Each structure stands twice: as structure tokens, then as C-alpha cells.
Amino acid sequence: MLNEYVLILVSTILVNNFVLVKFLGLCPFMGVSKKVDTAIGMGFATTFVLTLASLSSYVINKYILVPFEIEYLRTIAFIVTIAAVVGFTELVVNKTSPVLRQSLGIFLPLITTNCAVLGVALLNVTENSSLLASGLYGFGAAIGFSFVLVLFSALREKIEGADVPLPFKGAPIALITAGMMSIAFMGFIGLA
């Protein structure tokens, strides 16, 4: 049993990393990775949202959608839930850390449309996992996202000082670097 949960975490964080292997959530990955501090903040916000969203979507699926046989509204229901969770997070961040809100900028509300969040919620349902497993799945995916986001932002801070050829400056070299990180993460294939 415990083994299974560990496996879920290893799988979501490293082997099937949402950003580098499944290519989900690339928008905030590119957008909020200019500075380590911001990336850490975004990591926390996303972890919070993802865990909460996957838990609540599990509850909504099991206790509202299935009993009333309205599974065909699943996507809409999940999006509404996620939007609410993000709205809630935004309010909390506003209150607790205005600096973080500022540095996250538009990307905080944009977690709503982070495909990783909806992806996790939908995948959970199709895999028919338990409440704990879906929570862990969401949590692991978020940790994996935050982990590579922070690593990537530290790399980008360094690359900023490099003499990159002009056509590759900024986003292009960042994308290339992300691709190389993907190559490195291929090494985990087969682990879980």
C-alpha cells in the first residue's frame, strides 16, 4: 500500500514529470521562471491549487456528478471548481504577500487555465483512484512542476549573463534549455 503511494510520488515528480515529460503547464513554466524567488512563490501557489483542486474535483465527481448522472458536465464542473480554488488562492496571496502577488502578476489567475491542473483532475477520474491517491497524484504533480520550475529559473538567472547569440536571446534559449532538461529527465524512464 505504502509502496503504491511512494510510486505515485516518484512517478509524478520525476518519471512522468508534468512539464518535462508530459509537456503540460508550459505557459507558467516559461512565464514565471525569470527569477528564483518568483518561481518558488509560483511553486507554492501551484502546489496549493493543484492539491486542493484534485481533492475537490474528486469529491465533486463522486458526490455530485456521479449520483446525479451528470458526468457529461465533468469538464465544466472541474473548470468551475478550479477557478474557484484559484480565486480563493489569489485572495489569500493578496492578503499575505503583496510582493508575491506582484511578481506572479497575471500568472496567478492564469493557474486556472494551467492545463496541468485540469489534466490532473481529469486523469484522476479516468484512473478511478481513491481520494488519497488523487490527492497524492495532484500533490506529486505540483511538486514535480515546482521542482523543475525552480531549477529552471536558477538556470535562467545564470543564462541571462551569457553571451547568447542575438536571435536566441530570451525566450528561444529558454525553450532550448527546457528541451535539454527534458532530455535529462528521459533518464528516469523505466523507474516507475
Next chain:
Amino acid sequence: MIEAIIVFSIFALLLGLVLGFSAKKFKVKGNPLVEQINSILPQTQCGQCTYAGCKPYAEAIAKGEAKINQCPPGGQEGVDALAELLNVDTLPLNEEHGETKPKHVVEIDEELCIGCTLCIQACPVDAILGASKVMTTVIASECTGCDLCIPVCPVDCIYLIDLKPSMDEYVPNMEKVTNV
């Protein structure tokens, strides 16, 4: 069908209630953004941005009314810093608002000054001393180089003085440093 609509409406209503409640609970007063923007602006108070000073400009940026590239004294570096703070793409400095001039102060030719005090009123930082019909003078260390006093002077006795480079403020030239 009806059932679905009802269930969904209740569901949405519940979420709305939660959000509304937390919006009340986590309410923030004021806009901390203005402070942050204002701290990047150079505080010359020159009004070249078309606002009455740095703070009004900061407020305008925060509201999204003004662009970030309207501050010539801050230079391109200032625009870049604003872009970074606001997490938007940087813009080239808008030349319509003027060019970035080297650091300078003004000086009043005390022989010509007629003591009209117009410049005193124009100075945004109270850096000009004097009274009606007596000689007027600029406190150089307080002058921001906004040049607002120059157009109001009726006898054109205010001049720009370039600040002399000093040993204390010397920044080596990067091209001199690198040896490639």
C-alpha cells in the same frame, strides 16, 4: 435535464458564497503596487511623463492608464526595471517625452536674477531659496535636474550645470575592464 440545471446552479452558488465570504475576509486596503512603482522612478519630479510628478505617474501606471516608457530621467534601465516589476515585456523609451540627459543641476545667474520667485514656485522639491525681489539661489545638492524652473524664468538667468565627474562617483568603463 432540469435536475442537472438545478444541481449545477446550487453547486455554483455554493462556490460563489465561499468566494464572496473569503473576499470579505482577506480584503486588502490600498494598492501596494503604487509604492513599488514609485520606488523605481527616479524622483526627479520633472513631469516629462505628462503627470504632475513621480507619484501621480506611478498611480497612473498602476491603474494601467500610462505606459511604462514615459520617464526619460529613468532611462532605458528604468523602463526595464518597471517591466521586470510588472512582469511585462519591456518597451523602448518613448522619445516623445524627451531624451535621457546626463545628470545635471541648474544654477541661477545671480547678477541677472530679478527676484521674481517664479522659479521657487515651479521647483517641485523646494531646492530654490529666495524671497521676493532679492537674489535667488539653487541648493545644488537638492536639485534633481528637472529643469522645470528654466521655462518660467522671465529673464532667462537659469543655466544647466553638468555635474563634474568625481573620483568618489567613478564607475570604470566595462570596455576598459575586459581584455578580450
Next chain:
Amino acid sequence: MSKHDFRGGVLIENPYPLNQLSVVEVPPPKKAIYLLKQREGASAKPKVKVGQKVKVGQVIAVSNNDYCVPMHSSISGVVSAIDDQPIAHSSGLKVPSISIESDGKDDWISLKGCGEEVDKCTPDEIIEKIRNAGIVGMGGAGFPAHVKIKGAQGAKTIIINATECDPATLCDDALMRKYPEEIIKGIEVLMYACQSQKAIIAVEEDKVDAIIKLNQTIKNKNICVEAVPIKYSTGAEKLLIKLLLDKVIPTGSFASSSGVLCQNIATVKAIYDAVVIGKPLVSRIVTVNGSALKNPSNYEVRIGSSFSDIVKKSKPSANPHEIRVGGMMMGVDVPDKNYSICKITSSIIVDEIKIKQKESACIRCSKCNEVCPINLLPQQLFWFCKSDNTKKASSYDLQDCIECGCCSYVCPSHIPLVEYFQYGKALVKKELREQELAAKSRERYEFKEFRLDRIKQERDKMMAEKKAALKAKMAKEKDNKAKIAEALKRVNDKKK
């Protein structure tokens, strides 16, 4: 000794050994130029006018600022100009100066010192004398000696720094050989002025003659000579304190706060002159050295003499030269010899022009980190200074760099690391300055807004009051008018 050794540092052999170690005394020059600003900070204001006659030792410039000491004429003659002259500083800028043409007489002002019995003066009087003699740290930093001494009252230990701090500079060695008595007496004066019990003279272990001479001279059992290893950057104050006393002076605080006073040995000699004889600082020993010289030597020269005159005495070759002032490690390259000797000019190095090794990419081999006595990461600092990332550079403690140059010396890629760090530090300073200025203008702007607002409010209030008064008056008048009308009506009615 070396059990307290600090980490890092490099062992550098002096590339230009001197043929002779005695000091060559140079007669007063024909013309001397005195730079009124010899370090960052305030500059002294001239106290003489063009055409005025001055004697040797006469005060020619003063300042109200306690961090700025007076300047004395080192020759007798006539003030010929007060203008800006270049200073041997990396900026290549000019600073205010006074030029004096000699009358060839070397006429001194009358000197009045405390004599050998120093305890006739109070410590405060001694400190005042040191200030009035214009004494600054002569090792290279030029920090006013009296400020340091005042801050170190009751210091447990006084360290006399005779470690040269540079492989090619030998002026302290020469000084110790020539003036051992004066130095020891100067140390006693310093100990008295600070009320300290102990003094250590730190001399590099290869200066055997100097150590013997000093030991022969010392009669006071509270003064001792310590031979320190000949490792470069030992001369840096905080590192020397670590080496001798095993004390680490925290970043941002002075040695005096840990009960230690550190003074350069040439400064001590100057203190002797000032206090015992009453002679202000008008001369110093300068090492003139380098591969282009036939006869490199130590010269005792008057402050304000020109570089080229002194270099000429060492018989330079006819080729164009590279000139470096202030030591081969921490000095600055200057374009020519048109400078004058400052109080802090310890050495002039004149080299044949070498092909400078081109800088190649930093491969982060971390050789620089291995030799950094402060344990910084020069490879990281370089990366961030180069890309103007002051925030990141500061997070790697750029401000702690003492610019000793060990990193540049060992860099296999020949990167002038220290120059990058000086650049980075200057940028940080500039940013701070701009922030300060902005904060000040902002405050004044906000005050003006507040003031205008207050005036407006007051005026509004006044206007309102006036209006009210007027209204009341008008109402009264109306009332009166009505009364008059009523009276008239009554009269008219009566008439009817």
C-alpha cells in the same frame, strides 16, 4: 606563528629585487604639486593665494571635515598656481591642487614638538598634533591616522604593519633599516596616545636585517617584533590581525571595535616626526622599481615631487614604459609619468611594455576561490559583475572583496577579476547613491505637496472665515437697511 594562518593567499617572489637597500635622499624639487584630494571623500580647501610666499612645513590647505587632514608645503617658495591636476587613480580624473615653485632655499617654519618626554602632553594633544601634521595611513589606503587613533582609545594591542603588502615594494624595509630609533619612539608615542599595553611589529620573515636592527633598538619589553610568513595579502589589516591575534574582525566593523589598532610603519615614523620634533608630513620613502630601470631604488622624496624626476634617477631605458603606481598587486596603471607623489604613493613600477595576455573564457576552475583570503567565489562574482547583475553579485558578498588581486594573479584564463569587481562595486555604490538621492527628492516633493496643501487649506479656511464675516456684515447691513426702511416707512406713515 602560522597556526593562526588565514586561508588562501599566494606566494609571490619579488620579480624586481633591488641592488641596493639603502635610502637615496632626493633634494627638494624645483616645483611641487600638492593634490588636495588624495582619496575618496572630502578635499582640503586652499589657504594660500597665487603669488604668496610659503616656507617648508607651512599649512597650505585645510578642511573642516575630520576625515580630511591639512596639507603642508614641502618646499619653500612661491605659490604658482591653484588648479586641477591629474591624480594616479583608476578614474584618470583631475583633482584640485596647489603648485609651488621653489626658491631653492629650503626654508623651514620653526618646529615645535613635545620632545622625547612625550608624557608632558596629554593623549588628546598628541592626537591633535597628529591631525595638524597631516598624517594619513601611508600603506596605500590613506585613512587619516588621528581618526583611527581616536577610535582605538584603550586598545589592548597595537599592530605595526611593516609587511609591505606587495612583493615589489620595499619602502618599509628601507625605512626600518634607516630609522629604527624613530620607529620605536613613534610606537611608544602611539601606545601612550592610545593607553595601550602592547605593540607588535609585524615584519616579513625574509627582512632579516630589519628584524635584527629593530630588535637591537627595542628597550621596551612591551614592544616585540613578529616575523610573519612571506605570503601575499598578509599585509591586509584584517588578515594580519587574524594571523597575529587569531581574531576575526567582522565585516562592516573596524579593528578598533575589537580592541586592536593597526598602523603602517611609515605612519608611525611620521607620528614620531609630528609629535616629538613637531615636523609635519612633507616627505616619504618611495620604492621605484621595475624591469625598465637600470638602478631601481628607494628614495626619500618630498611630497609633491613629480614622478618623472624621481624615475629619472633610476635610469630608465629609452623605450616606452608601462607605469603602475602603488604596488604590482593592488596598484593602478597610469598612462604616463605626469603625476606627483602623494602621501600614499608607496611605489612606482616602471616596466618595459609587455604583451598583455588576452582574457579567455572563465571555465570556473575555482583556482581563484582557492587563493581568495576572504573565501569569496570570484568565479561567480565575475559572472554577475560582467552582466551588471549587482543584486546577484551582492548576494555572493561582493562588498567583502578586499581587491588584493590574488584571484587575478592565479587565473588561468588571465581575467582581470579585480577590475571586474571594482566595476561591480562602483555600480553598487552608484545604485545606492541614486536611491538615496531619489529618496531625498521624494521626501522633499512630498513635503512640498504637503506644504502647498496646508497653505491651500489655510487659505480656504481664511477665505471661508472672511466670507462668513462678510456675510454677517452684509446680513447686518441688510438688517440695518431694513430697519432704516422700516423707520422711513414709519415716518412716512406718520406723515400720512
Next chain:
Amino acid sequence: MITGKPILNTSNLMLQVIYGLILGVALQFYFFGWGVIYQITLALITGIAAEIIFLKIRKKSIDVIKDNSAALTAILLAISIPSIAPWWIVVLGTSFAIIFGKQLYGGLGSNPLNPAMLGYAFLLISFPLEMTRWTSSFLSFGEGLNVIFSSINIDALSSATRLEEAKFALMEGEVFNPIQIDQTVWINLGFLFGGVYLFYKKVITWQIPLSFLAGIIVMSALLMLVDSDHAMGPVFHLFHGATMLGAFFILTDPVSSSTTPRGRLIFGFLIGILVIIIRTYGSYPDGVAFAVLLLNIAVPLIDYYSKPKVFGR
């Protein structure tokens, strides 16, 4: 403390690393024949040509070619790939390594990832078949040419590496003797010797190789204890695969490795652990390349959080 002016300069440093490789390469040649030499030659030509072309396009001085870093990258890549891989493999890999791994970031000193390992991982992912066909027999001058330049059937020549053999054997539950001196062991010893030379020449510091080997020993010993069905033991791991080449020549690439003394210990140790995990449970036979790349990514963070204590702070 350094005595006198150090004689090393950057290009000399790189050259020393190349010298250090000689013994290991000679052993590879002794066992696998001319293929090794062809691969190195091809890689050198491609690598230097790619660098020159890129610099020409950027209108930069091609003097930097003299720093020998492109040559070193090319050689490291060439000796990592199978000596019987077709010619286009090494050409593709080297140009990818030089252009994407190094030049796009602005050349030597700016690349966040180890270019040689990037090229290797790129090849392994894209061409797994060609990249895992090793030979165990000596190829003569002509045979080598034939194998590399014409697409003849080379199945007869190829054989699995000991790492792969071990994995299969353990999977099938067969008996596998981990202590057996074969070609790979000799080659690893060759690189170990070269590493000692580099250490003697002060080209590399002790932290990375030692902590890496420690990581390998600790992790493989741990796996022996908890999961003996899959584990092969420390001795086997130390002398098989690219362990020694990695320890002294790949991990120690100063540009992409951690630069602080403490950071280097963390860097090496974590790579050691990852290598064992990937070798034991992963899909790829050896994990050095991936582990190095993964830790390269983490270097900026490691460096920042492992700053040495500054004097006076």
C-alpha cells in the same frame, strides 16, 4: 596557497585532460580496434568544424578554438559511443553537442550542461539501437572502415556490455558473477590511472571524483541490502560502465559542475546515487550521462546554497 605564478592556462588545462585520457583510449583501441580511432577522428573534425562555422556566422574571432575545449568535448563523446556506431551518429552527436550544448549559450564557460553528455543523451534517446551495439572483438583497419562507413550487417560483431548482461541475468534470475575481470574493467582502470594523473597535475580537485565514487559505493551497497535481487554490488559498479571515465573526466568538467568545495561534494555524491538508481531500475543500461545532466541542471542552486563562509561574516 599557490607558489609562484601557476604555469597552467586554460588551453593547457584542457590539453592536460586530453593527455589524461590517453591510457584509457589506448586500452579501448587494444580491445576494440580501429573503430575507436575512427570515431575520435570523425568527432574531432566535426567538432572543430562546427565550432569554426558557428563562430564565423557570429562574426567572432575563431581564436578561441585554441582553448582545446571543442576538441575535448569531441573526444569525450567519441569514446562514450560504441566504436562500431555508423559515422553519422558521431557527426550528428558532436555537432549537436558543440552547437546546442555550447555555442548557443555563448561558447566556453557559459554552457549550463556538459556538452559531451548532452550529445550522448541526445543520441541515446534518438538512436537507441545504434547506440547500444557494442563490440567485444578487435576490428582491423579495414574492418573498422567497413563497419562505420557502410551499413553492413554488424550483428555478428556486436555483443552486449557487461552492464546489460548483468541486468538481463538478474531479471531472468540467473546466476551472475560480478567479480570477473574483463575488457571494461581494464578500460576503467586505464581511466582511473588517467584521473590520478590529472589530480597530480592539479587539473582536478578531489571533491567530485571521491564523492561520486562514494555515492556509487553507498547506494549500491544499500541496494544490496534492501533489494539484493536487482543489485550488483559496489565492486561491479565501480569498474563497469563509464564509472571511472565519468568520475575523472566527465563530472569534473568545471564549467558545468558545481564550483564551490561543498557544492562539489553534493554534486558528485548525488550523481553517484542517481547512476546506481538508473543502472538498476531504469530503462537505459548506463546512467552516467543522464545523472550528470540532471545534476548540471541543479548546479546554480547548489552553488548558491553551498557558498563557503566568507571571512568576517
